[in-house]
Amino acid sequence: MARHAQPRAGKSLSRRSKAVGGLALTTLVGTALWAWPASGNDHDSLADGKNGAPKTAAGPETAGDRPVAKAAPDAAPAARRIPGLSDAVRKQIPSATRQVLVVAGRDGDSYESQVVLYTRAKDSDDWQPGRIWGAHNAARGWTRDHHYGDLRSPEGVYTLTDAGGRLPAPDGTKLPYDHNRSFVANGTGVEGEPLDGAFDYVIAINYNRVADTSPLDQQRPDGTQKGGGVWLHVDHDGPTQGCVSLKPDVMRELLRTLDPRLHPVVVMGPAGR
Template sequence: MITHRARAALLAASLLLTGCGGGAAAIPDHRAAGPAATPAAPGPPTPGAAARTVPRQLPGLGPKTRAAVPAAARQVVVVTGRGPDSPLSEVVLYHRTGTGWQPGPAWPAHNALRGWTDHHLAGDLRSPVGVFGLSDAGGRLPDPGTRLPYDRSSGGFTAPGTGFEGEPLAGSFDYVIAIDYNRKPGTSPLDWTRPLGAGRGGGIWIHVDHGGPTHGCVSIAERHMRELLLALDPARHPVVVMGDRASLAR
């Protein structure tokens, strides 16, 4: 029988190889955007401004990508990478309104060290391109009040070791949102089920950023993680659309 402590240790080791365990490793090439202001959580547009500011289509997405967004989705997190091999990206949460898509603030983010891929494999240090559900959350810290199912496990969400430049990864998994890539939706982010097989990786999350590239996840500042957790609503069928700019434009 595997104890809870042993299971947490195995999970941490697995994540280091396949997904979020890389956390936010700093890299001296500081191409990352500077600190962003902390605007209010995104909400509905003000009367009279919608026609001027709300795009009818999600910006930056080409016909193939738009077609992959479920018709029921009323919240879309768009992660736009700077380039196919870049670890730098930007995150915007869009809410669908009666007139179009209301954007929230743009948050600087990191993705995998080597950029993006259409065919993610365990250990390739690339983030998967695609459209995926956002159905479950969790973290080492208490639930901040999200409407997503939230699994708090102080052991399971402990980020071990150091990042690519030797910095500690403590706190990377204080808050996480599971990206439904090669996982079973409706389960804890810690669930090990891999429908595509272990070789296709897994454990791809949105989690707390520590200033550099990840092993496969998307990372944003802790204050923005809290805002995102509070904004996402399962009743609005949230999804993430993620990839480099050129891939998303297809």
């Protein structure tokens, strides 16, 4: 496990940030059915080196050769819903949210995941999917009870309020962005791959952190044993220590798209459980 330079803490406010809630998720990716039930500083470098991440993907309402049950006559059309989310998960998404980033792992122990951003217009229940992106999560997969150093990404529904990075914010970035030279990933990843550039762009996942602060902020409301520093960040071609990593162009697209006025959240966890 890589160890990295201690970052400078960012300015913090008093509002405590927590997961929206535990959940159960069934995600459709292409024609494959990925499912996971309800239920953790974890980036790959900086202070204590770990990252948390979610899982995702979306596709048609089919599962291989198995037909998907039709909705009851009085139910909302399937096309209006985010495919694969159970009613329990949907209830955890705030009513004001109009952007949902779904991160779905291949299974509970895999570090491979897929990500899709769903959006809806104001006063509409019709969720529209974006493209499917490949991603990496923690080396040992997922957990509903994340702890520092377990090499698993925390499952849950979390708000997305803050971003930053070693590089300047891409033009059009909407989330508050801390351009800071302390976003440096030193050493090597879990599989020995170089971490250079991993923190060029990051988006904080509000797991065990205080919202409306820099991703570098070290406050851990639930205690350091529960980990923290779980981010979306630039992929380094290997598993993370808890975060979710995506290609640089995807991170730039997310920074330009995620809008605090639309109250974005991430729904993350493994499929097939």
